[in-house]
Amino acid sequence: DVKVTQSSRYLVKRTGEKVFLECVQDMDHENMFWYRQDPGLGLRLIYFSYDVKMKEKGDIPEGYSVSREKKERFSLILESASTNQTSMYLCASSIYTDTQYFGPGTRLTVL
Amino acid sequence: QKEVEQDPGPLSVPEGAIVSLNCTYSNSAFQYFMWYRQYSRKGPELLMYTYSSGNKEDGRFTAQVDKSSKYISLFIRDSQPSDSATYLCAPSRREGRRALTFGSGTRLQVQP
Numbered sequence: 001d002v003k004v005t006q007s008s009r010y011l012v013k014r015t016g017e018k019v020f021l022e023c024v025q026d027m028d029h030e031n032m033f034w035y036r037q038d039p040g041l042g043l044r045l046i047y048f049s050y051d052v053k054m055k056e057k058g059d060i061p062e063g064y065s066v067s068r069e070k071k072e073r074f075s076l077i078l079e080s081a082s083t084n085q086t087s088m089y090l091c092a093s094s095i096y097t098d099t100q101y102f103g104p105g106t107r108l109t110v111l
Numbered sequence: 112q113k114e115v116e117q118d119p120g121p122l123s124v125p126e127g128a129i130v131s132l133n134c135t136y137s138n139s140a141f142q143y144f145m146w147y148r149q150y151s152r153k154g155p156e157l158l159m160y161t162y163s164s165g166n167k168e169d170g171r172f173t174a175q176v177d178k179s180s181k182y183i184s185l186f187i188r189d190s191q192p193s194d195s196a197t198y199l200c201a202p203s204r205r206e207g208r209r210a211l212t213f214g215s216g217t218r219l220q221v222q223p
Contacts, residue, residue, distance in 0.1 A: 004154070040119065042215030043155075043199070090154050098143055098203035098211040102154030 003027070004103035006091055012109045019078040021106050023091030029101075031094045032074035034058075034066060036087040037105070043090065049074055081110045114138050117200055117214030126223050130187040134200035134214050137181065141202035141212075144176045146185050149197045149216065158185075158198070190221045 007022035025032065033048040035058075045058030047066040055066050063085060067075045074093075078085055086109050092100040117134045124130055132146075143162055147155035161167040164178045175184040183200050197216040 040215065042117075043213040092154075098145055098201070099157055099160070100155075100211065102156065105152070105154050 004091060004093055004101050006089075006103040006106050008106050009104060010107050010109075012111065013078075013081050014111055015082060017078075017081050017110075019081050019108065019110075021076040021078075021089055021091075021108070023074045023076070023093075023103055024072055025074075025093040025101070026072065027093060027095075027101065028071065029093040029095055030071075031096075031100075032068065033092040033094075033100060034064075034074065034076045035090045035092065036060070036085075037090055038087050046076065081108075083110050086110045112137060114212050115200060115202060115214040118217055119215060121218040121220055123220045123222060124190055126190060126192060126221055128190050128221070130190050130194070130219060130221075132185040132187075132198050132200075132217050132219065134183040134202075135181055136183065136202050136212075138202070138204075138212075139178075139181070140204050143203040144174065144183050145201040145203060145211070146172075146174055147199040147201055147213075149199060151196070155199055160203075187219075190219075192221045192223045195219060195221050 003026045034046045035043045049055045049068040065077045089106045091103040094100040115136045145160040146158045148158045149155040161174045167174045171188045173186040197218045199216040200214040203211045
């Protein structure tokens with residue numbers, strides 16, 4: 001069974017903190033994605049990775065960075081969290097870039 | 112103009128009703144048409160997809176694509192309360208790393 005896990009379901013951080021969101025997949029997929037989901041705005045792509053150590057910016061990369069040191073793990077880093085980064089963060093992985101398998105999401109609140 | 116437009120709803124129907132969920136898109140390069148379902152407080156899951164124009168049926172669900180009018184539909188027959196979720200259409204170019212574009216989703220509520 002396909003499995004994408006995210007390190008936390010809920011996270012509360014303070015403005016200016018460095019935040020790490022971890023995602024792990026067990027399907028040996030080449031592609032991994034980070035999205036944020038906000039009411040009325042839908043899913044917006046932050047970054048994606050198509051191979052170990054390879055990454056490309058999505059639609060809203062500002063304020064974020066990513067790391068993919070191993071094929072199964074893709075990390076999203078908020079260098080200095082701000083209140084406008086309060087959101088639901090979703091990780092996904094795929095063989096083809098369109099048939100994506102999503103994790104359960106991390107709801108991040110920045111105070 | 113957004114590449115993919117989808118009515119956010121909510122759409123509320125009684126149990127047993129036929130539901131029609133729709134999207135329009137602007138990019139003629141889209142070749143595959145995905146539907147994802149997202150339950151509350153969960154990540155989206157791929158429900159079904161079609162290639163090019165035409166219909167595809169999977170149980171109570173039918174996906175329909177009209178490429179000439181750039182219109183995508185998902186029909187749910189005999190809707191159940193367990194179908195209550197947000198449905199996201201997602202057309203795909205299939206080729207290239209940025210293949211998939213999500214609509215903003217339509218929230219469906221099926222009342223028992």
